[in-house]
Amino acid sequence: MSPIQILAVDDQISSLLALEDVLGTIDAKFIKATSAKEALLIMLNRSVDCVLLDVSMPEMDGFEFLKTLRNAPAHAKIPVIMITGKVFSENETLKAYQYGAVDFLLKPLDPQTVYRKVSFIVQQARRIKSIEKVEQHLNNLGTGVIMPLDALLGKEGLQHYCNELTELSLQLKELDASWQGIRDAK
Template sequence: MTPVVPDKCSILLVDDMEENLVALEAVLGPLHQQIVRASSGEEALKAMLRQDFAVVLLDVLMPGMDGFETAANIKRLDQTKDVPIILLTGTDADTDYAYRGYAIGAADFLTKPFDPWVLRTKVSVFLDLDRKNRQLAVQAEQLRRLLASDRKPVEAAEPEERLVEIAEELAAIELQLRGTEGPGAAALADRTAKVRRTVNGLRVRHAA
């Protein structure tokens, strides 16, 4: 069976002002994803340790732990370092804000007021990347299990029906991997094709 990855992703909104969180939620509502709010940097870090997020929209100007410090802490943790961050700031921001944000590891930087369409478009890119990465992880795990099964002695080979099923699963995984843009996808696809050929060889030997 081809692995299925849920379409819904999680987005974390971080801002100390309630009206800004409401506005962001309204802009991103049409994307139909799970949206989680945090009103401080500390709250954001706790949320990110509880669940996975596809992207974080982080306000720069916050009391206590500001956006830069929050982003830096996110990038220091192994569990959260790869989550893309979009920094948000007002029109009166210092000219070096963008440089500081990118230096910390932020993926993008937007100045308020921003175009809703632009924000949705930028967020959609990260949502699509998250789905592809999760799909690749699921496919890699399924391939690992199939590889483990492939290491069994020929004498212990599965019945013909099971070998046919495994070959079909491998073909489906290979097809999806060929159309996936991500680190390791091509190598996994090649390995999948090799194992599929091995399984087909076992089918021939089993039939004989």
């Protein structure tokens, strides 16, 4: 499984270094960007699992970045935690959630709160990657296992394996049918 990647976006290098220090024990790759534009360029070349996003940045603020991110289908589901030095108004909070923010952190950052929130998202990202891997295997079950198994069962000289393989084939077909039903229900 590929490592979890956290992208921190802040125009203040000291804030990025502080985040990196707090999150140093989390089993994830920490990537820093000093602007929203730099972050977008990074995301063109890397798979990112979580974004820590400062709201107040020059050129493109956190809201603009978040809106841009949500308009890109490949990045629309990435959890984003917005970081701000001021308490949001109700309209700003609503706008952030509408654009897809999942949480907020208030500066000055409390290290334990940062660690717990990001750690939770990293755990969820690992679960999602595991589920996607299972999904990939299940999607290939028919052509990768069931069809070759059926072909093997049809050959002569393998009758002593026939009963066990037939039972296994039936179980795999049931699993495949169940998975197809789950996948098609999305």
